[in-house]
Amino acid sequence: xxxxxxxxxxxxxxxxxxxxxxxxxxxxxxxxxxxxxxxxxxxxxxxxxxxxxxxxxxxxxxxxxxxxxxxxxxxxxxxxxxxxxxxxxxxxxxxxxxxxxxxxxxxxxxxxxxxxxxxxxxxxxxxxxxxxxxxxxxxxxxxxxxxxxxxxxxxxxxxxxxxxxxxxxxxxxxxxxxxxxxxxxxxxxxxxxxxxxxxxxxxxxxxxxxxxxxxxxxxxxxxxxxxxxxxxxxxxxxxxxxxxxxxxxxxxxxxxxxxxxxxxxxxxxxxxxxxxxxxxxxxxxxxxxxxxxxxxxxxxxxxxxxxxxxxxxxxxxxxxxxxxxxxxxxxxxxxxxxxxxxxxxxxxxxxxxxxxxxxxxxxxxxxxxxxxxxxxxxxxxxxxxxxxxxxxxxxxxxxxxxxxxxxxxxxxxxxxxxxxxxxxxxx
Ligand SMILES: Cc1ncc(COP(=O)(O)O)c(C=O)c1O
Numbered sequence: 001x002x003x004x005x006x007x008x009x010x011x012x013x014x015x016x017x018x019x020x021x022x023x024x025x026x027x028x029x030x031x032x033x034x035x036x037x038x039x040x041x042x043x044x045x046x047x048x049x050x051x052x053x054x055x056x057x058x059x060x061x062x063x064x065x066x067x068x069x070x071x072x073x074x075x076x077x078x079x080x081x082x083x084x085x086x087x088x089x090x091x092x093x094x095x096x097x098x099x100x101x102x103x104x105x106x107x108x109x110x111x112x113x114x115x116x117x118x119x120x121x122x123x124x125x126x127x128x129x130x131x132x133x134x135x136x137x138x139x140x141x142x143x144x145x146x147x148x149x150x151x152x153x154x155x156x157x158x159x160x161x162x163x164x165x166x167x168x169x170x171x172x173x174x175x176x177x178x179x180x181x182x183x184x185x186x187x188x189x190x191x192x193x194x195x196x197x198x199x200x201x202x203x204x205x206x207x208x209x210x211x212x213x214x215x216x217x218x219x220x221x222x223x224x225x226x227x228x229x230x231x232x233x234x235x236x237x238x239x240x241x242x243x244x245x246x247x248x249x250x251x252x253x254x255x256x257x258x259x260x261x262x263x264x265x266x267x268x269x270x271x272x273x274x275x276x277x278x279x280x281x282x283x284x285x286x287x288x289x290x291x292x293x294x295x296x297x298x299x300x301x302x303x304x305x306x307x308x309x310x311x312x313x314x315x316x317x318x319x320x321x322x323x324x325x326x327x328x329x330x331x332x333x334x335x336x337x338x339x340x341x342x343x344x345x346x347x348x349x350x351x352x353x354x355x356x357x358x359x360x361x362x363x364x365x366x367x368x369x370x371x372x373x374x375x376x377x378x379x380x381x382x383x384x385x386x387x388x389x390x391x392x393x394x395x396x397x398x399x400x401x402x403x404x405x406x407x408x409x410x411x412x413x414x415x416x417x418x419x420x421x422x423x424x425x426x427x
Pocket of ligand 1: 031052105106107108111134135136137178196201227230231232260271
């Protein structure tokens with residue numbers, strides 16, 4: 001870590017990895033297989049981070065490794081169209097309501113491009129987002145993550161010119177009245193409303209029933225686009241993501257969607273897609289420019305395609321089993337130790353809030369947590385060989401590769417961790 005800090009800010013290439021929220025030193029991972037990580041000291045951990053979402057099938061799944069290895073052998077990038085890109089796009093179009101999809105390399109790039117497209121298509125500038133929703137680190141949406149919740153606040157972040165966020169409006173999540181008000185006042189200026197399809201970046205805070213449908217309808221009435229960010233939920237909470245759980249059942253579709261994580265099989269691949277008429281405004285068919293040297297990279301698309309093709313009903317059933325077993329045991333252990341907490345789910349995605357609240361519906365609620373209690377809980381689990389997310393505000397990611405023995409190791413570690421949390425909470 002000292003060597004890392006000498007050459008890289010904070011010693012990490014993405015801030016949450018640094019353990020600042022829980023203290024201590026991050027583990028340097030040397031290799032991983034299934035649900036297990038092995039660090040450079042040879043210590044093994046059951047992984048409940050899953051690379052922050054992509055590892056739906058676990059690490060080094062043999063068929064994903066074979067697909068990626070074969071692709072590497074054919075050359076790693078050509079800068080031309082390839083068959084695999086088309087097959088991956090077909091797989092995404094087949095599972096979701098999007099009609100056309102453009103591949104990019106990260107979730108940030110996907111939402112950045114989708115927002116630009118929404119602005120180009122509508123000729124409007126305003127973007128509405130929700131506090132606590134993370135859409136990547138693009139200037140326009142790097143807003144109100146960690147800052148106090150200001151109902152109609154205009155965000156400001158060091159390094160981001162005021163002009164970049166002047167057209168961003170931040171609202172409290174799950175608050176229909178706030179959405180109605182801003183659309184009534186400024187509806188004809190709004191290019192798009194962007195939301196996590198089911199937020200996982202303030203802990204798991206699912207949409208209240210009908211909320212996404214309400215957003216889609218409100219946007220439609222005002223000629224704004226509804227941009228549903230499924231970078232985290234896509235191909236994880238169901239084979240069709242969060243849309244498979246609400247829009248597909250209720251009969252509506254977002255105008256634009258973004259994907260990432262699972263669809264790259266652990267490689268840098270992401271996508272944005274949507275209605276054919278909206279996507280046709282994109283270069284080279286239309287005037288809105290977007291491009292990428294490594295977009296649709298043959299290795300990343302081969303791994304992503306293999307992952308999605310393997311993600312069948314049995315995978316989703318296993319994710320549900322693992323998720324209920326672990327979240328149920330966490331609830332039992334924390335209850336037995338007298339630690340105030342709340343487990344919230346969206347399908348197999350769940351998080352544990354260290355809070356006395358009965359429910360968390362927005363960023364305000366999510367922000368009130370006993371962070372020292374979580375830090376103690378986290379370190380006890382780590383000492384017992386379970387790698388949780390190093391922050392109280394993240395969701396716990398399970399995989400279909402978690403075996404019964406992996407789950408049992410987590411379950412066995414929980415009571416001592418809950419006791420550690422109880423001691424930290426009392427002190
Ligand atoms: C919902 C959501 N959107 C966008 C992103 C950004 O994706 P990336 O980290 O690939 O840039 C993330 C990353 O966690 C995310 O969870």
